[in-house]
Amino acid sequence: MYYVANIMRSKGDPKIVRSGPSSIEPADRLARRLGWFSIGLGAMEVLASRRITRALGMRGSEGLVRAYGFRELFSGVMSLSVDKRAGMWSRVAGDGLDAATLLSGFRYDNPKKHNVALALLMVGGIAFLDYKAVQQTVARSPRRGGGRRLYADRSGFPKGLEAARSSAKNLLGRAAVGAS
Amino acid sequence: MRALVWHGKEDIRCDTVTDPEIEDPRDAIVKVTSCAICGSDLHLFHNFIPGMLPGDIMGHEMMGEVVEVGHGMDGKLKKGDRIVVPFTIVCGQCEQCRRGNFSVCETTNRKRHLANKVFGHTTAGLFGYTHLTGGYPGGQAEYLRVPFADTTHIKIPDAVSDEQALFLGDIFPTGWQAAAQCDIEPTDTVAIWGCGPVGQMAIRSALLLGANQVIAIDCVPERLSMAEAGGATTINFESESVAERLNEFTDGKGPEKCIDATGMEAHVMASQPDTLLDRAKQMLMLESDRPHVLREMIYVCRPCGVISIPGVYSGLSDHVPMGALMNKGLTVRSGQTHVNRWTDDLLRRIEEGQVDPSFVITHTVDLAQGPEMYKVFRDKRDSCVKVVLKP
Numbered sequence A: 001m002y003y004v005a006n007i008m009r010s011k012g013d014p015k016i017v018r019s020g021p022s023s024i025e026p027a028d029r030l031a032r033r034l035g036w037f038s039i040g041l042g043a044m045e046v047l048a049s050r051r052i053t054r055a056l057g058m059r060g061s062e063g064l065v066r067a068y069g070f071r072e073l074f075s076g077v078m079s080l081s082v083d084k085r086a087g088m089w090s091r092v093a094g095d096g097l098d099a100a101t102l103l104s105g106f107r108y109d110n111p112k113k114h115n116v117a118l119a120l121l122m123v124g125g126i127a128f129l130d131y132k133a134v135q136q137t138v139a140r141s142p143r144r145g146g147g148r149r150l151y152a153d154r155s156g157f158p159k160g161l162e163a164a165r166s167s168a169k170n171l172l173g174r175a176a177v178g179a180s
Numbered sequence B: 001m002r003a004l005v006w007h008g009k010e011d012i013r014c015d016t017v018t019d020p021e022i023e024d025p026r027d028a029i030v031k032v033t034s035c036a037i038c039g040s041d042l043h044l045f046h047n048f049i050p051g052m053l054p055g056d057i058m059g060h061e062m063m064g065e066v067v068e069v070g071h072g073m074d075g076k077l078k079k080g081d082r083i084v085v086p087f088t089i090v091c092g093q094c095e096q097c098r099r100g101n102f103s104v105c106e107t108t109n110r111k112r113h114l115a116n117k118v119f120g121h122t123t124a125g126l127f128g129y130t131h132l133t134g135g136y137p138g139g140q141a142e143y144l145r146v147p148f149a150d151t152t153h154i155k156i157p158d159a160v161s162d163e164q165a166l167f168l169g170d171i172f173p174t175g176w177q178a179a180a181q182c183d184i185e186p187t188d189t190v191a192i193w194g195c196g197p198v199g200q201m202a203i204r205s206a207l208l209l210g211a212n213q214v215i216a217i218d219c220v221p222e223r224l225s226m227a228e229a230g231g232a233t234t235i236n237f238e239s240e241s242v243a244e245r246l247n248e249f250t251d252g253k254g255p256e257k258c259i260d261a262t263g264m265e266a267h268v269m270a271s272q273p274d275t276l277l278d279r280a281k282q283m284l285m286l287e288s289d290r291p292h293v294l295r296e297m298i299y300v301c302r303p304c305g306v307i308s309i310p311g312v313y314s315g316l317s318d319h320v321p322m323g324a325l326m327n328k329g330l331t332v333r334s335g336q337t338h339v340n341r342w343t344d345d346l347l348r349r350i351e352e353g354q355v356d357p358s359f360v361i362t363h364t365v366d367l368a369q370g371p372e373m374y375k376v377f378r379d380k381r382d383s384c385v386k387v388v389l390k391p
């Protein structure tokens, strides 16, 4: 395989021959895909809010759609960042909002109610993926509760903490006498 | 050979790469026997420090055996020598090197035009770091080319084990310099933010340099327990107010000396709203660092005290309270570590049995497990404090 990265290397620098398995896990990949999806959808909601409301028979809600677009963009950026778990949670919350808003448009007198139903179905599917991604991405904060090892025996001073402390004090004392 | 290679944000792989070759008479090739993952590597893993390129080999804490030397060694290094490689590449001849300011060596950064533009002046070349510091391949690999090897090394006697010696290349002198630049006096309280490997070394150093009281701040119980073992009183910033507790320990006057061993990625939590704002701005690329610890240190530090910053910051920090800093008359001291300035003394202390930096190692694994260990170390899973890799 050819690695573009190798062009930049100087003569004696190592160059990639074969790539090994990555630290990126399937869950991270899913989060990334959902992140890009958020950004695409968000951009569409911000730039083409009128077309969206028309397709859903929900005219007058352009402002709301645009606001959701910005929300979507932010979730997307967050999902692509190292804090993807927060991004995924914000996507789940967003799915809830989207579903609630769509439900309000799912009325008998809405001639576009089939589109609304389709959109609801999509939100449901995406919400499922979002939830899966949340569960799979490992919590970034250190694990709580049991199974911890404590390191009370690791002073780093082979002769013990007190010996280290008093030899430091002695040295300082001697330095002070020497100085005066 | 095998090496841990950066391919993008959170994407590190154990790749097969070609062996390094001598380019310059002052180069040497080292067969790496031990290397480690540093907190700075996490900033690169997260792509928070600009200037990484796919294909860059990670790692700046390494040691091993010299297997090949260029013909410009002047007898200072030979095949078979066992050395720790300092993470700062030093020429030993420029004005800064002669003053012992090794991390700002004027000659070793081979991409100094970039550094000149971004920082105003070049700093030393660093292993396994960004192209702003030369883009030199790092030591999380089986072999490493050491440029300026006649001066860029620390010889290790056989009686000292890999585990005892390895951290002479970075975190031990880093913790030491952080404490040394506090000019500790016997009455001083030294407060240290962050009980990662650098914080742990700073705690031991402050104690050996004669601090009256060392206070360590973190939120990870394993790390706090290790800090206590080293003689520190601890504060868990998740459950306690840092400012209140520090005042309790110092009769309301605050610590004279403050050390930031956390750096640009302070924990983000709702009870510290400034970190939420920093995080949001980071995502929108309006700010590069999260300087919560700097803000807190400036606030709690005793007037005319010292703020020592070994923690890495990459670019721009917002809302750093310059008013408090100026009016309180605080002294700020910082820098990448001038490794070789301290290592003779520190190696002697290790040999004499005063201190043994290997206490910090919690995981020793094969190099191939490196990509996974980046995440374990980052997430502090499995009570991880420091990872050593064996190529």
Ligand SMILES: NC(=O)c1ccc[n+]([C@@H]2O[C@H](COP(=O)([O-])OP(=O)(O)OC[C@H]3O[C@@H](n4cnc5c(N)ncnc54)[C@H](O)[C@@H]3O)[C@@H](O)[C@H]2O)c1
Binding pocket: B038, B039, B040, B041, B042, B043, B170, B171, B174, B193, B194, B195, B196, B197, B198, B199, B217, B218, B219, B220, B223, B237, B261, B262, B263, B264, B265, B266, B267, B292, B293, B309, B310, B311, B312, B313, B335, B336, B337
């Ligand atoms: N100056 C140098 O030459 C040099 C050398 C090595 C490392 N470093 C830097 O030192 C820093 C620490 O390195 P490390 O290897 O110990 O990394 P680490 O990530 O393991 O340690 C950082 C610690 O800070 C703690 N922390 C986070 N937010 C905090 C807060 N608000 N208050 C108190 N503690 C907080 C974390 O829980 C963690 O334990 C990094 O920024 C690294 O880049 C600098």
Ligand SMILES: [Zn+2]
Binding pocket: B038, B039, B040, B041, B060, B087, B170, B171
């Ligand atoms: Zn480091």
Ligand SMILES: [Zn+2]
Binding pocket: B090, B091, B092, B093, B094, B095, B096, B097, B098, B104, B105, B106, B107, B108
């Ligand atoms: Zn120099």
